[in-house]
Amino acid sequence: MEAMRGVSTDTVAVGAAPGLSGMESAARRAVGVTPTQPRGVALGGEDFARLCRWIVPRVESALNGVVLTRSPEHLQLLADKTVAICRQAGLNLDSDTWAALLEHLQAELVGYGPIEPLLEDDTITEVMVNGPNDVYIERGGKIVRADVRFRDDEHVIRIIQRIVAPLGRRIDRHHPMVDARLPDGSRVNAIIPPCAIDGPSITIRKFGKKKFTAEDLIRFGSVTPEMIEFLKACVNSRLNIVVSGGTGSGKTTLLNVLSSFIPNDERIVTIEDSAELRLHQTHVVRLESVPGEEDGTGRVTIRDLVRNALRMRPDRIVVGECRGGEALDMLQAMNTGHDGSLTTVHANSPRDAIARLETLVLMAGMDLPVRAIRQQIASAVDLIVQQARLRDGSRKVVQITEVQGMEGDTVIMQDVFVFHELGIGEDGKVIGVMRGTGIRPKFTPKLEAAGHKLGPEIFQAEYRYGTPAESSAAPKGSGNGHGSGNGNGRH
Ligand SMILES: Nc1ncnc2c1ncn2[C@@H]1O[C@H](COP(=O)(O)OP(=O)(O)OP(=O)(O)O)[C@@H](O)[C@H]1O
Numbered sequence: 001m002e003a004m005r006g007v008s009t010d011t012v013a014v015g016a017a018p019g020l021s022g023m024e025s026a027a028r029r030a031v032g033v034t035p036t037q038p039r040g041v042a043l044g045g046e047d048f049a050r051l052c053r054w055i056v057p058r059v060e061s062a063l064n065g066v067v068l069t070r071s072p073e074h075l076q077l078l079a080d081k082t083v084a085i086c087r088q089a090g091l092n093l094d095s096d097t098w099a100a101l102l103e104h105l106q107a108e109l110v111g112y113g114p115i116e117p118l119l120e121d122d123t124i125t126e127v128m129v130n131g132p133n134d135v136y137i138e139r140g141g142k143i144v145r146a147d148v149r150f151r152d153d154e155h156v157i158r159i160i161q162r163i164v165a166p167l168g169r170r171i172d173r174h175h176p177m178v179d180a181r182l183p184d185g186s187r188v189n190a191i192i193p194p195c196a197i198d199g200p201s202i203t204i205r206k207f208g209k210k211k212f213t214a215e216d217l218i219r220f221g222s223v224t225p226e227m228i229e230f231l232k233a234c235v236n237s238r239l240n241i242v243v244s245g246g247t248g249s250g251k252t253t254l255l256n257v258l259s260s261f262i263p264n265d266e267r268i269v270t271i272e273d274s275a276e277l278r279l280h281q282t283h284v285v286r287l288e289s290v291p292g293e294e295d296g297t298g299r300v301t302i303r304d305l306v307r308n309a310l311r312m313r314p315d316r317i318v319v320g321e322c323r324g325g326e327a328l329d330m331l332q333a334m335n336t337g338h339d340g341s342l343t344t345v346h347a348n349s350p351r352d353a354i355a356r357l358e359t360l361v362l363m364a365g366m367d368l369p370v371r372a373i374r375q376q377i378a379s380a381v382d383l384i385v386q387q388a389r390l391r392d393g394s395r396k397v398v399q400i401t402e403v404q405g406m407e408g409d410t411v412i413m414q415d416v417f418v419f420h421e422l423g424i425g426e427d428g429k430v431i432g433v434m435r436g437t438g439i440r441p442k443f444t445p446k447l448e449a450a451g452h453k454l455g456p457e458i459f460q461a462e463y464r465y466g467t468p469a470e471s472s473a474a475p476k477g478s479g480n481g482h483g484s485g486n487g488n489g490r491h
């Protein structure tokens, strides 16, 4: 927006426009200009809002279908068209009003309208538009209502068009749903009537400019330093790891942190619907699925990419999320020499994650017996890390569970660390500890072979969040575990 203020404009002034519509004359009355007024007038409040309502469609039609970008040429074009319209209508604005008007026009015609400031605000992580009058944001893990609104359904749809048009996508009654991305990588879903009953809805998961690091997660109290050390050893030792969690629980963020522990000399192929991972390693090939046309032409699925990745001689495959038949290919890859691979699934507990993987493998349509699928899962997956969004809005690793193998028809799992909630602090934050279950994972020899010596004590201790190196402080035996408890969990 700052760029707009630098755009050169003649003084906007003089020359009554012939044949003003009612709205135009109302706008002029609101402005209170006389054509010869030497200084422009200041407009605020409802007058300014009326001016904006009046001018946006006029500038838009004067642009004649040009889809504006933020290039200096386009910003100048926007200013020129606006000047011409103001002149024609005899509007003489002072410099502050002019700057505010251009800012508004830029938000409407170059940016994303009323939600533009929300998108620019780095403290906001999610923007949710439920029809024109209800806009919600997530900030600091809390969802609150935002003080912005759209004029009407049409206005929301126009902003959706602005988002999807540059990508060659469209939205209308016949194609009422669309997934897209903003140029900064933020993920957008839009759905309009007839599917969205109460008006067009937009959901934007903002792409944080800075990706969280392991240190950030420790600082936020999402994970303890000891857990990070343990997970680092697991990634380094090429365990196959699945991050499990609900929507927006921080799976992708954790996957990114886990991926950062992959040694720099390994060849990594990442596969995602929209590239959210940011790996610092040098030897990385990034693959992204393509939605394709309505009839399926040009579509490249995650599953296609996983299969292709196997022919790319990867040391590690990182799949952003398994949500379909690719789970089968991923498990096969994990079982056939691409160990050390990482992915996420949408599930509420490690046990759920196994069930979810089972369902996803069935979606591959191979008609495999359930026992064979479980066998695949049990031998492919070494570790499940459960991520959760707690009721105070914070995100935490709440369970780290080993997948040990099969017994009969059952996948045997064993919790290694479990989060125990101890209460709510004065600040409304959940207080809790991460507790070792006392049981050394069966894969410990694998860690040791890779040079990670982990004494039995680390699996017995209790770890506090946000206080590095301070551990084993709280007595055992209090609080409610999120996990399936100690002992041999059979699931
Ligand atoms: N440990 C954390 N502490 C605080 N905020 C976090 C943490 N992890 C993730 N977030 C924030 O939570 C939001 C969701 O994170 P992320 O995209 O990783 O979740 P997800 O589980 O992958 O979501 P989805 O199910 O939609 O793919 C993001 O805004 C992210 O910045």
Ligand SMILES: [Mg+2]
Binding pocket: 251, 252, 253, 321
């Ligand atoms: Mg995700």
